[in-house]
Amino acid sequence: MVAYPYSCPDIREEDIQAVTNLLTSGAFLSQGPEITAFEQEICDQTGSRHAIVCNSGTAALHLAYLALExxxxxxxxxxxxxxxxxxxxxxxxxxxxxxxxxxxxxxxMTPETIRNALRDNEAAAAPAPLAILAPVHLGGRPCDMPAIKALADEHGLAVVEDAAHAMGATYRDASGETFEVGSCAHCDIAIFSFHAIKHICMGEGGVLCTNDDALADRARTYRNHGIIRNPDAWLSPPEADAPWYYEMHELGWNYRATDLVCALGRSQLRRLAEGGDHRRRLAAAYDAALGSTFGATGAVTAPALPSDERGHAWHLYPIAVDFEKAGLTKGAVMRALAERGVGAQVHYVPLHHQPFYKDVPHASLSGADAYYASTLSIPMHMKMDDAAVEIIVQEIQSVLKNGN
Ligand SMILES: Cc1ncc(COP(=O)(O)O)c(C=O)c1O
Structure with a gap:
């Protein structure tokens, strides 16, 4: 058992009670009032008009792209x-x-890197017909959505924010107005993941947020096998009274979440603000400890701060390590940290390095390669305190100094 895992779920007595209450209530457990209530609470939290809960963040992304054709x-x-x-x-x-x-x-991604990619695509011998732009708020740090949305509008692109890491994050526009990630103020659709180590843990789960009624309607239909229950939309309504009747016009999936996991999600959502405060405190403690420990050697730097520091949701705390300067490989550092009880992870193997995506044409992705070469996510979760931060930073310092 690693003493300081890089992340872990935060399950408390009230979460257990919420799930147990549902299990013992005689409720149907599959589709029921917990889902509807959870969706309303997510709308209240994000400010979005619709929230469509589903059984993973991946399902939410698939529904988003399907809805946008x-x-x-x-x-x-x-x-x-x-x-x-x-x-x-x-x-x-x-x-x-x-x-x-x-x-x-x-x-x-930044407006500049997106602009360059669009230019390179246009200049390619066979440009890809691009219609959707999906920025990712990596680790919970919001992208510059107002500028990205303006650029997307210029190029006629729909925007899907992959906010899997960013529940509770906020950002500002040039006038200083603050927006909640998920409000969809600068996108067509935003999605969140409720996987076990995200800010809201449902084991597996996710949600799609949008302010667009038609997109919401399409996503809801695709979530449930393409089933249409609204008689006004039927193509061949039955002549006789047929209360069981429904139609399917397009292929859909079973991406439904259950009442059972939504009971857990609702209980977790009540602690979202507390979680945000705790993670921000940990990040500040890391910044201070890393600055004072590594300021002189320069082998490690804390994550670059966003312009609006308070808006970061701190799902991850990725440090940048100059492995060459330290004379160690990333693998050796990860293994040595693990031996000292400190978990670390790399987010992520960049997609253009994956054999599956190797034939995707692309210009220089030097920013992505540099990020991949240097970053390491160190522990960031609700079960840590400032003392843990001190110990983890000391262990990192010791590994980088002694090499093991
Ligand atoms: C950036 C990002 N997008 C999408 C997903 C997919 O979410 P899920 O695991 O809930 O399917 C993840 C999962 O970790 C993620 O990190």
């Missing part, structure tokens, strides 16, 4: 520094995928 002539532009799901869900729609580079310090 992704397909062979409606491709996706996204970042290579993300989990596979961001791109895979577009491939599931039969869409071409292209990658834009990222800022080498934050790992996020």
């Amino acid at each position: 992704s397909g062979p002539t409606r491709g996706l532009l996204t970042t290579p520094v993300t989990f596979l799901a961001t791109a895979n869900a577009a491939v599931m729609c039969g869409a071409p995928v292209r990658f834009a580079d990222v800022d080498r310090d934050t790992g996020n």
Whole structure:
């Protein structure tokens, strides 16, 4: 058992009670009032008009791309520094995928890297027909959404925010107005993941947020096998009274979440603000400890701060390590830290390095490669305190100094 895992779920007595209450209530457990209540609470939290809870963040991405009619002539532009799901869900729609580079310090796409990728695509011998732009708020740090949305509008692209890491994050526009990630103020659809180690843990789960009634309607239909229960939309309504009747016009999936996991999700959502405060405190403690410990050697730097520091959701705390300067490989550092009880992880193997995506044409992704070469996510979760931060930083210092 690692003393300091890089992340872990935060399950408390009230979560257990919420699930137990549902299990013992005689409720149907599958589809029921917990889902509806959870969806309303997510709307209240994010400010979005619709929230469509489903059984994973990947399902939410797939529903988002389906609702936006992704397909062979409606491709996706996204970042290579993300989990596979961001791109895979577009491939599931039969869409071409292209990658834009990222800022080498934050790992996020920027208006400049997106503009360059669009220019390079246009200049290619066979440009991909791009219709959807999916920025990822890596580690919980919001991208510059107002500028990205303006650029997307210029190029006629729909925007899907992959906010899997960013529940509770906020950002500002140039006038200083603050927006909640998920409000969809600068995108068509935003998705969150409720996987076990995300800010809200449902084991597996996710949600799609949108302010667009038609997109919400399509996503809800695709979530449940394409089933249409609204008689006004039926193509061949039965002549006789038929209360059981429904129609299917397009292929859908079973992406439904259950009442059972939504009871857990609702209980977790009540602690979102507490979690944000705790993670920000940990990040500040790391910044201070890393600055005072490594300031002189320069082998490690804390993550670059966003312009609006308080808006970061701190799902991950990725440090940048100059492994060459330290005279160690990333693998050796990870293994040595593990022996000292400190978990670490790499987010992520960039998608253009994956054999599956090797034939995707792309210009330089040097920002993504530099980010991949240097970053290591160190522990960041609700079960840590400031004392843990001190110990973890000391262990990192010791490994980098002694090499084991
Ligand atoms: C950036 C990103 N997008 C999408 C997903 C997919 O979410 P899920 O695991 O809930 O399917 C993840 C999962 O970790 C992720 O990190």
